[in-house]
Amino acid sequence: MSNSIPTREQDYSEWYNALVEKAGLAEHSAVRGCMVIKPYGYAIWEKMQAALDKMFKDTGHVNAYFPLLIPKSFFSKEASHVKGFAKECAIVTHYRLKTAKDGSLVVDETAKLEEELVIRPTSETIIWSSYKKWIESYRDLPLLINQWANIVRWEMRTRLFLRTAEFLWQEGHTAHATAEEAIEETKKMLDVYADFAENWLALPVFKGVKSESERFAGALDTYCIEAMMQDGKALQAGTSHFLGQNFAKAFDVQFSDKEGKRDFVWATSWGVSTRLMGALVMAHSDDQGLILPPKLAPIQVVIVPAYKDVAELSEINVVARNIQNELKNKGVSVKYDDDDTKRPGWKYAEYELKGVPIRITIGKRDIAANKLEMVRRDTKEKEVISLLGAADLVVSTLDLIQENLYKKALKFKNERTFVVDSWDDFEKKIEQGFVAAHWDGTAETEEKIKELTKATIRCIPLDQIKESGKCVLSGQPSSGRVVFARAY
Amino acid sequence: MSNSIPTREQDYSEWYNALVEKAGLAEHSAVRGCMVIKPYGYAIWEKMQAALDKMFKDTGHVNAYFPLLIPKSFFSKEASHVKGFAKECAIVTHYRLKTAKDGSLVVDETAKLEEELVIRPTSETIIWSSYKKWIESYRDLPLLINQWANIVRWEMRTRLFLRTAEFLWQEGHTAHATAEEAIEETKKMLDVYADFAENWLALPVFKGVKSESERFAGALDTYCIEAMMQDGKALQAGTSHFLGQNFAKAFDVQFSDKEGKRDFVWATSWGVSTRLMGALVMAHSDDQGLILPPKLAPIQVVIVPAYKDVAELSEINVVARNIQNELKNKGVSVKYDDDDTKRPGWKYAEYELKGVPIRITIGKRDIAANKLEMVRRDTKEKEVISLLGAADLVVSTLDLIQENLYKKALKFKNERTFVVDSWDDFEKKIEQGFVAAHWDGTAETEEKIKELTKATIRCIPLDQIKESGKCVLSGQPSSGRVVFARAY
Incomplete structure (x- = not known):
C-alpha cells in the first residue's frame, strides 16, 4: 500500500479512513x-x-x-x-x-x-x-x-x-x-x-x-x-x-x-x-490493505501473468484462460489480469490492497513444469502447485481462508476479553479490549463508568451465568457479569 | 374479482386503479x-x-x-x-x-x-x-x-x-x-x-x-x-x-x-x-384480474386441492406435494394452497385476481384416474392431463403463455397503429391507438396537434422510412412519418 497510509500501529483510525478510500x-x-x-x-x-x-x-x-x-x-x-x-x-x-x-x-x-x-x-x-x-x-x-x-x-x-x-x-x-x-x-x-x-x-x-x-x-x-x-x-x-x-x-x-x-x-x-x-x-484487514472473506469478495481469485515478451504472454494466456474457465465452472469469481500497461509487481500490490483472497501467478517456467504459484492473501503463504488439480485446490483453499479468518478473529476476541473484578483492573483492561464485569444494574453507575473510561455496556450476554458478585465500581450487589467496551 | 371493480370497457382508468389495489x-x-x-x-x-x-x-x-x-x-x-x-x-x-x-x-x-x-x-x-x-x-x-x-x-x-x-x-x-x-x-x-x-x-x-x-x-x-x-x-x-x-x-x-x-x-x-x-x-390484464408473464410471476403455478373431507385432503396432499416438488426441482415457483378455511371457488378467483399463470386442481377422482386439471390464466383454457409427465407439460405451458402474451400484445399493437394521411383520419384514429403520420418538424405544429387532440409525438422511429410527404396538419413538406399517441 502507498506509504502515505499509516500502519494500524501508527494510527488505527487514520489507517481505516485511508484504506476505505484507497481500496x-x-x-x-x-x-x-x-x-x-x-x-x-x-x-x-x-x-x-x-x-x-x-x-x-x-x-x-x-x-x-x-x-x-x-x-x-x-x-x-x-x-x-x-x-x-x-x-x-x-x-x-x-x-x-x-x-x-x-x-x-x-x-x-x-x-x-x-x-x-x-x-x-x-x-x-x-x-x-x-x-x-x-x-x-x-x-x-x-x-x-x-x-x-x-x-x-x-x-x-x-x-x-x-x-x-x-x-x-x-x-x-x-x-x-x-x-x-x-x-x-x-x-x-x-x-x-x-x-x-x-x-x-x-x-x-x-x-x-x-x-x-x-x-x-x-x-x-x-x-x-x-x-x-x-x-x-x-x-x-x-x-x-x-x-x-x-x-x-x-x-x-x-x-x-x-x-x-x-x-x-x-x-x-x-x-x-x-x-x-x-x-x-x-x-x-492489515497494513497492506483489505483482507476479504472469500464468500464476500467480488473477485475471489486473480490470475497474473509473469512474462518478458509478447510471445511468452500468448503462451501463458492459453494456460491462464483454461484455469480461469475451470474455476468459473466451479462457481468461483475469477479475474485474469493481462493488462500489458502494468507490471506484475504493481498488480500484486493492487490486489493485496483490494483484498483478493487468492492470487495465482503463471510464468513461462511454471508452464514448462506444469506448475503455478498460489498466494493466500490472509497468511501471505506462497505455494507452488501442480496445474493438474489446481482448480480443486484453489476452491478448497478459499474455504480454508474463510475458516481461518473466523478462527483468527475468534482467537483475538477471546484473548482480548477480560474477566475483571477490581476497578484498577477495569481501567487497565478496558484500554485493550472487552471487559466482563459485575454491574449493580443502575443507570448512574453505567453513566459514571462511561465518564471515567469512555466505555459503555455493550450488552448483557444472552449466555450470562447467574452468579452473585459485587459491582466493579460501586461495590453494590450484582447477579451476573455484563460486557463493557469502548465502541464505534 | 369483486364486482366493486369496473370492467375495462366501463372505466379503463378506474379498472386500473382498483386492480392495482385489490391484487x-x-x-x-x-x-x-x-x-x-x-x-x-x-x-x-x-x-x-x-x-x-x-x-x-x-x-x-x-x-x-x-x-x-x-x-x-x-x-x-x-x-x-x-x-x-x-x-x-x-x-x-x-x-x-x-x-x-x-x-x-x-x-x-x-x-x-x-x-x-x-x-x-x-x-x-x-x-x-x-x-x-x-x-x-x-x-x-x-x-x-x-x-x-x-x-x-x-x-x-x-x-x-x-x-x-x-x-x-x-x-x-x-x-x-x-x-x-x-x-x-x-x-x-x-x-x-x-x-x-x-x-x-x-x-x-x-x-x-x-x-x-x-x-x-x-x-x-x-x-x-x-x-x-x-x-x-x-x-x-x-x-x-x-x-x-x-x-x-x-x-x-x-x-x-x-x-x-x-x-x-x-x-x-x-x-x-x-x-x-x-x-x-x-x-x-383483464376484467378478472392480473395476467402476469410467467417470467415475472412471483407464483408461477398454484395447486388447489378439491376435496369433501379430511380423508380426501390427506390423500390429495401426497400427490400435490409430489408434483410441487417435481416442479420446484425444475425451477418453477409453485404454491400448494391447502388452506382449509377457504373454499376452492374462492381460491380460483383469488389466484385469477393475482394473475398466477397456471392453476392446477387435484380432486379425489383425478387421483384415481391418474389425472389432474390444468387451467391457463391467459386463455382460461382447461385441460385434463395425465399425472405422468405433468411437470414437463406445465413447464412447457409456462413458456407458451409467455410467448402467447407477447404475440397477443404484438397483434394488438399492429392492429391499433394506423398509417394516416389526412387530418380527418388523424382525429378519428388517435381515439383508437397510435398514428403514424407525416410531421413538418416544427415545435409549433407539434404543440398545435397536442392542443387539438391531446396527442404528442411519442417518437421518431429508429426504423423510420425516409419518404417525402406532407405534414398531416400544416401540409408542409416532411421526410418521414413519426408516431403520435395520447400518453400516460
Missing part, C-alpha cells in the same frame, strides 16, 4: 456527511444483501417498500421514539425552486408544505400507519415484512460506513398476536444476524441485550450483536428490537383473536446497515 | 403522492430488478451508490437541467425538530442549512461531481456505472406506479472518450430495454428518438421505448439519453487522450422505473 470502497461526497459507495465497495454490499435477503426469505419474510418521507406528526405519536430521533432529522419544508430576479436559484416560498416531512431515520411510524389498514384479525398475523432502503440521520461527526448522514440498510418490521411470538421473532432475527456475521463476515460476536439507556427509542428490549475490532473496540453490528405494543398503540392497530376479542398487536423491528462494511474492514 | 400490488400512503409497494407488487419488481441487473452487468456495467441529497447550487450548473427539474423538487431546509413550549413538535429554526439540499429527482449532477474526481485520463474511460435508487419528483397529479412523488428506478450514468462511443452506448442500452420489454414483460415496443420538446432536460438526444396499453394510449417505458458534453462542461470533467490532449468527456444516462409495473398491468 475504492467509498469516499466523501460534496454533501456533508454523505458518502459515495464506489463500485468495489458496492459489489461487497451486494453480496451481503444477497446472503441476508435469502436468510430473511428462508425464515418466512417478504420484502416491500414504504415511503421515504414521513409526516412530522407521525413522530409525535410514540413519545420515546420522537425523543430519540427528533434531533437528527432532515426536514423537507418546500416543494419547488425558482429563479430569483438576480438569476440565482432560490426556494419558492409560495411552495411551502402545510405539514413538514421528515426523511425516514427509521420507518416504524410510516409502516405502522400502513399496518393499521392491513391488520384486522388473527388471520392477518404474523405479518413478516422487510424493507431495503436508504436512511438519513443528521449525525454531527461522520465517518465512512461507520456513521454517515445517509446510509443503506434493511429494516424488518413484524406484527404478532402475542408477546411470546414477538419475542421469539426478535431472538430469531438476532440469531440470523449472528449466523451471518460468523459465516459470511467471518466475525464472531457477543449476543446480548442492551441496558435500558442503550435501548432503541420505542423498544421494550433491544437485542444486539457486538463485534470486536482490531483495536479492541466494539462495533454494534446489528440490532433486533422487541417493541411490545408501543407502535400498535400509537397507531391504533388492533386485531380480533379467534374468540373475537380485540387486542393491540405485538411488534418487532430489526436492522443491519452499510456499517457492516466498516466492521468487515476493521476486523480483518 | 395487492400497491396502495396510497399517508404522504401525498407517495405509494406503498406491497409484498406481492414488490416481488414482481424484484424479478424485474434481477433480470435488468444481469443484463446491465452482462454489458459491462457495475453498480454504485451516490447521495440522495444534492446541493441546490449543483442544479444551476446545467441550464436546461434546472429548468426541467426545479419546479418539482422536494427541498430539505432544516436538520432538527424540537418540542415547542405548547408541547407540539416543530422545526428548530436554529437548525437551518446554509445551503438547501434537494432530494434527487435524477442524479446527473451529484454523479458528475464525483466523476470529476475519478476521471483524469483516457485510461479511466469508459466509466460504466448504474445505480438502483429512490427518486422524488413533486408531481401534482399522481397515480399508483405511473406517476408518483417517490418512485424506485435504476439510472445508468456513463462517461466516454468520444461522441460516437457515447451514442453507441445510448443505443445499446435502448436495445437492452427493448429486449427486456419484449422478453420479460411480453411487451412489444416502438424504439425511437424524442422530438426536441420531449427531450430530457440536459440531453442532446433522448431515445425511448414506447408501449401500447389496452386503451390504445402510449406509455413511455424507458429512456436513454445522449448528454453530449453538457454535464462534463457543467462540472469541468476533462480527460487526457493518448496524445495528452485535453477534452471534455462525453456522457449518457438511461433509466427505467417502477412505472414498468403500471405498464405490465395495463398491457395484459
Whole structure:
C-alpha cells in the first residue's frame, strides 16, 4: 500500500479512513456527511444483501417498500421514539425552486408544505400507519415484512460506513398476536444476524441485550450483536428490537383473536446497515490493505501473468484462460489480469490492497513444469502447485481462508476479553479490549463508568451465568457479569 | 374479482386503479403522492430488478451508490437541467425538530442549512461531481456505472406506479472518450430495454428518438421505448439519453487522450422505473384480474386441492406435494394452497385476481384416474392431463403463455397503429391507438396537434422510412412519418 497510509500501529483510525478510500470502497461526497459507495465497495454490499435477503426469505419474510418521507406528526405519536430521533432529522419544508430576479436559484416560498416531512431515520411510524389498514384479525398475523432502503440521520461527526448522514440498510418490521411470538421473532432475527456475521463476515460476536439507556427509542428490549475490532473496540453490528405494543398503540392497530376479542398487536423491528462494511474492514484487514472473506469478495481469485515478451504472454494466456474457465465452472469469481500497461509487481500490490483472497501467478517456467504459484492473501503463504488439480485446490483453499479468518478473529476476541473484578483492573483492561464485569444494574453507575473510561455496556450476554458478585465500581450487589467496551 | 371493480370497457382508468389495489400490488400512503409497494407488487419488481441487473452487468456495467441529497447550487450548473427539474423538487431546509413550549413538535429554526439540499429527482449532477474526481485520463474511460435508487419528483397529479412523488428506478450514468462511443452506448442500452420489454414483460415496443420538446432536460438526444396499453394510449417505458458534453462542461470533467490532449468527456444516462409495473398491468390484464408473464410471476403455478373431507385432503396432499416438488426441482415457483378455511371457488378467483399463470386442481377422482386439471390464466383454457409427465407439460405451458402474451400484445399493437394521411383520419384514429403520420418538424405544429387532440409525438422511429410527404396538419413538406399517441 502507498506509504502515505499509516500502519494500524501508527494510527488505527487514520489507517481505516485511508484504506476505505484507497481500496475504492467509498469516499466523501460534496454533501456533508454523505458518502459515495464506489463500485468495489458496492459489489461487497451486494453480496451481503444477497446472503441476508435469502436468510430473511428462508425464515418466512417478504420484502416491500414504504415511503421515504414521513409526516412530522407521525413522530409525535410514540413519545420515546420522537425523543430519540427528533434531533437528527432532515426536514423537507418546500416543494419547488425558482429563479430569483438576480438569476440565482432560490426556494419558492409560495411552495411551502402545510405539514413538514421528515426523511425516514427509521420507518416504524410510516409502516405502522400502513399496518393499521392491513391488520384486522388473527388471520392477518404474523405479518413478516422487510424493507431495503436508504436512511438519513443528521449525525454531527461522520465517518465512512461507520456513521454517515445517509446510509443503506434493511429494516424488518413484524406484527404478532402475542408477546411470546414477538419475542421469539426478535431472538430469531438476532440469531440470523449472528449466523451471518460468523459465516459470511467471518466475525464472531457477543449476543446480548442492551441496558435500558442503550435501548432503541420505542423498544421494550433491544437485542444486539457486538463485534470486536482490531483495536479492541466494539462495533454494534446489528440490532433486533422487541417493541411490545408501543407502535400498535400509537397507531391504533388492533386485531380480533379467534374468540373475537380485540387486542393491540405485538411488534418487532430489526436492522443491519452499510456499517457492516466498516466492521468487515476493521476486523480483518492489515497494513497492506483489505483482507476479504472469500464468500464476500467480488473477485475471489486473480490470475497474473509473469512474462518478458509478447510471445511468452500468448503462451501463458492459453494456460491462464483454461484455469480461469475451470474455476468459473466451479462457481468461483475469477479475474485474469493481462493488462500489458502494468507490471506484475504493481498488480500484486493492487490486489493485496483490494483484498483478493487468492492470487495465482503463471510464468513461462511454471508452464514448462506444469506448475503455478498460489498466494493466500490472509497468511501471505506462497505455494507452488501442480496445474493438474489446481482448480480443486484453489476452491478448497478459499474455504480454508474463510475458516481461518473466523478462527483468527475468534482467537483475538477471546484473548482480548477480560474477566475483571477490581476497578484498577477495569481501567487497565478496558484500554485493550472487552471487559466482563459485575454491574449493580443502575443507570448512574453505567453513566459514571462511561465518564471515567469512555466505555459503555455493550450488552448483557444472552449466555450470562447467574452468579452473585459485587459491582466493579460501586461495590453494590450484582447477579451476573455484563460486557463493557469502548465502541464505534 | 369483486364486482366493486369496473370492467375495462366501463372505466379503463378506474379498472386500473382498483386492480392495482385489490391484487395487492400497491396502495396510497399517508404522504401525498407517495405509494406503498406491497409484498406481492414488490416481488414482481424484484424479478424485474434481477433480470435488468444481469443484463446491465452482462454489458459491462457495475453498480454504485451516490447521495440522495444534492446541493441546490449543483442544479444551476446545467441550464436546461434546472429548468426541467426545479419546479418539482422536494427541498430539505432544516436538520432538527424540537418540542415547542405548547408541547407540539416543530422545526428548530436554529437548525437551518446554509445551503438547501434537494432530494434527487435524477442524479446527473451529484454523479458528475464525483466523476470529476475519478476521471483524469483516457485510461479511466469508459466509466460504466448504474445505480438502483429512490427518486422524488413533486408531481401534482399522481397515480399508483405511473406517476408518483417517490418512485424506485435504476439510472445508468456513463462517461466516454468520444461522441460516437457515447451514442453507441445510448443505443445499446435502448436495445437492452427493448429486449427486456419484449422478453420479460411480453411487451412489444416502438424504439425511437424524442422530438426536441420531449427531450430530457440536459440531453442532446433522448431515445425511448414506447408501449401500447389496452386503451390504445402510449406509455413511455424507458429512456436513454445522449448528454453530449453538457454535464462534463457543467462540472469541468476533462480527460487526457493518448496524445495528452485535453477534452471534455462525453456522457449518457438511461433509466427505467417502477412505472414498468403500471405498464405490465395495463398491457395484459383483464376484467378478472392480473395476467402476469410467467417470467415475472412471483407464483408461477398454484395447486388447489378439491376435496369433501379430511380423508380426501390427506390423500390429495401426497400427490400435490409430489408434483410441487417435481416442479420446484425444475425451477418453477409453485404454491400448494391447502388452506382449509377457504373454499376452492374462492381460491380460483383469488389466484385469477393475482394473475398466477397456471392453476392446477387435484380432486379425489383425478387421483384415481391418474389425472389432474390444468387451467391457463391467459386463455382460461382447461385441460385434463395425465399425472405422468405433468411437470414437463406445465413447464412447457409456462413458456407458451409467455410467448402467447407477447404475440397477443404484438397483434394488438399492429392492429391499433394506423398509417394516416389526412387530418380527418388523424382525429378519428388517435381515439383508437397510435398514428403514424407525416410531421413538418416544427415545435409549433407539434404543440398545435397536442392542443387539438391531446396527442404528442411519442417518437421518431429508429426504423423510420425516409419518404417525402406532407405534414398531416400544416401540409408542409416532411421526410418521414413519426408516431403520435395520447400518453400516460
